[in-house]
Amino acid sequence: MNLAKIKTSYVCQNCGSVSPKWMGRCPECSAWNSFVEEVAEKPSPSGGPVPGKYSPSASPVSLACVKGLETSRFMTGIGELDQVLGGGIVKGSVVLIGGEPGIGKSTVMLQVAGILSEKEKRTLYVSGEESPAQIRLRADRLSVRPEKLELLATTAFEDVLFTLADNKYDYLIIDSIQTMVSSELSSSGGTVGQVRHITYRLVELAKSSGLTVFIVGQVTKDGNIAGPKVLEHLVDTVLYFEGDYSRGVRILRSVKNRFGSTDEVGIFEMSSKGLLEAGNKAFMDLGQEPAAGKVLCPVLEGSRPFIVEIQALAAPTFFQYPKRNATGFDPNRLNMLIAILEKKGGLSLSGADVYLNVAGGLRVNEPAADLAVCAALISSFKDKPIPFDRVFAGEVGLTGEARPAPNMQGRMSEAARFGMKFFCVPVKSDKSESIELVNIKDIGGLMEYLAAAGK
Ligand SMILES: Nc1ncnc2c1ncn2[C@@H]1O[C@H](COP(=O)(O)OP(=O)(O)OP(=O)(O)O)[C@@H](O)[C@H]1O
Ligand SMILES: [Mg+2]
Ligand SMILES: [Zn+2]
Incomplete structure (x- = not known):
């Protein structure tokens, strides 16, 4: 990969003005901190249409001639999750799972990865946060069978693309998007430019190859900068985890779903064996004494x-x-x-x-x-x-x-x-x-x- 050739530029997220360098304040609209690095389009030498931007298939077609997409779904068997997804995982879709640190994102993804790989779906779990040994420890605790699950511990997005190049995987899990760094951009991992660029690439990959992608996104309590919010419009489905740490109850909420309603929530309980379905449990301790208030x-x-x-x-x-x-x-x-x-x-x-x-x-x-x-x-x-x-x-x-x-x-x-x-x-x-x-x-x-x- 020739990295030197890729040109990037900084674009103001407020007014769209472009600058070759990062600036703290936009000279056009005076917004602070609004510049985000993006890969600049390479102009074609002949001055014709920009390559990669124009293709003959971009001509209009009659809707009647379009073959409907068969949304083949995979039921994970975790009922609460399947329900939130609108009836299982849609093949070739990109799902974003957001939540605060420690809420259980990696836990549920590892459980899902375990189920998928046991059902002979080739699954690649990419972790930029934890070492393989840490993941093995969690897998043992969750009784995830380690034989079939493939692990890649890296923060370099190009490593992930290289591993996926021969198309042998059905499912990809990225834990988490904030830790991934693409060398196409000079900005550091976790910035808006990086997370957006990498997500965009993953969406492209999913649409072209049928790979199903889960992206874990950290929600920061303060401000949400470079959090899952900036990715919501790119992906097919957005799920958020919320809940209370002390009680171990977690709600998985769908805030966007191109393949189902957003009315459903999944209710889980965090235990040492992982996230268990808790659909029939009350959300409070009924045995306690009533008190004023x-x-x-x-x-x-x-x-x-x-x-x-x-x-x-x-x-x-x-x-x-x-x-x-x-x-x-x-x-x-x-x-x-x-x-x-x-x-x-x-x-x-x-x-x-x-x-x-x-x-x-x-x-x-x-x-x-x-x-x-x-x-x-x-x-x-x-x-x-x-x-x-x-x-x-x-x-x-x-x-x-x-x-x-x-x-x-x-x-x-x-x-x-x-x-x-x-x-x-x-x-x-x-x-x-x-x-x-x-x-x-x-x-x-x-x-x-x-x-x-x-x-
Ligand atoms: N041995 C254990 N028994 C019960 N619960 C545990 C145990 N170990 C960890 N947990 C639970 O798992 C949670 C961490 O889960 P997990 O690592 O999946 O969260 P995460 O959302 O991926 O966090 P991060 O944002 O840090 O990656 C802890 O907050 C705790 O509630
Ligand atoms: Mg995690
Ligand atoms: Zn501006």
Whole structure:
């Protein structure tokens, strides 16, 4: 490979202006830190069309003449993963798996690699992060059979291309994209230019050879620079891992999928044997004692209901302005609910610091959690625990009235499955044998109910 010939240039990501050198500030649009290295197109000597940019096949064809792609899928047998992928891995697709450090990306990829190689799919696992010995150790812990799995420990992307050159692999796993360096660019590994260039090359390779590629991407907590975000538009499917380290529960969420819906989530549990499917587990510890400020809420993740624990702390403030803090919940929505409780429930929260947390490291983006958040705030403020045999679900409007949320039936079944006794919602008697419906019609009704339940 003749490296000296490849020309690169720096392109402002804000306005597109091109410079031969990196610059801290764009002279055209004055944006800071906006230059990213890209491989410059080599102009053809004759001044004709740029080679590699034009091909006769670029002429239009009738859609009727195009043969539909057979999306042949491979079921990994890890049900939760297959579901998130929209029914298995699509051959020739490029899947990006993002997540914070230590969340379990390498673990799940090694498990998948193990399954693939056992099913006689030639799989190459490229690791730029760990030594072969470390990977062997993990493979033993996960009971991944080592015989068939092929490992390449390198950070040089050209090594990967060289290994793939004779097309004998079906699957490629890159762990992680930030550690790979292509010598075509002069910038260092992990920069936007590098990760984008390498991903682009991998997509090209997948489309031309039918290779299926998994790319692991590190999500940095601060700012997300050169993280999976800049790659999302290039790949076919984007999955993100989230969850809480201490509890070992992980959610795999699909945020983009060219071959399926993005409504599905996979629920896993991290154990010493790897990521286990945890589809039927609750997201909190049901055995614990109820305490003031803790409320259970059945939320929907995609089309799937499960129960989360919402925790609130409302305590008198020592500051001139009370503190408001929400983890896993929209802070603006929290402020709105506080205002509603103040006005419609007569709760004097203006002199209280309010903290809200969704246990399990989850994010709840549904208005359906309003009623549970209000219940948690009232419970904490009045210092009255709410028994763990009931769940709250419903949206709260500005006038304090409560409204039903989508798929109440699903939420109810989930609550019943965990042996809940009361389903506290803004709906009149839907008949149900297994769980008792409590109709909460507004904030006033919620305050009365909680006051009575605490006795
Ligand atoms: N012996 C063990 N028993 C149980 N869990 C373990 C064990 N060893 C590691 N883990 C879990 O595996 C996690 C690390 O998983 P993994 O290395 O797959 O994460 P990752 O997302 O690839 O991280 P990184 O970004 O650092 O590469 C740890 O946070 C821990 O929860
Ligand atoms: Mg890793
Ligand atoms: Zn610019």
